[in-house]
Amino acid sequence: MTCPHCGASVYENDVKCPYCDSFLENRNADNTRRPVSGPGQFTMNGPDQVNVALVIVSLLIPIFGIIYGAISLGGGHQKSGKVYLILGLAGIFVFPCFMGIIPMTFAFLGFAQ
Template sequence: MKCETCGSKLSGMQPNCPFCGTPDPQFVRRYGAYPPPPSQRNIPPQNIYRPPYQPIMPTYSKENEPAEAAIIIFSIICPLVGFIYGLISLSHGEIRAGKTYLAVSAITFAAFILFIVLIAFMAAALT
């Protein structure tokens, strides 16, 4: 079936010619659809334009807030800083970050104590 206006091939599955909007008589005969009035022809199909781009924002989660590297370094230099930051983070609901600060300060503090004990033993052995 060819379009009587523009001569393009019609599938018979669409009510109108996809090129010029002329009603497809085969479709009208088959489905009994009334051809749309001329004012509705050549309306560009809906949803041809993609919806406006929306960046996917990661949902902010306090519990999952990662620990800050700067505070971890501070915790290594001074375990008390990490301990205080850990408590502050936990009290603010930043469980992951708070636990990291506390763990870093605990490990550093343990290493510090071990170092002091080692020095004390060395000093005792030397005297």
């Protein structure tokens, strides 16, 4: 195999070129090229599907939705990452308003003392 960056001859299974220190591309079983993750990079495994339990948690605990949404976006799950991030941001505004309405409703109906 030849390094696409410097043209040096490298082994087929090498991840980095020993000469120019750049990351190489590997081939999958179907002989398609894919980039190799570098240090500090990751990809999330599994399909990019929205989980209902995580949607509920993202609304009830907004910081979880924001953090998990950012992790999902960084890991390559664009669809679910956007959903969790948006719901986490919405949860910051919706949940406190909702929690303020419940006590006011009980006070208005005379249940609270």
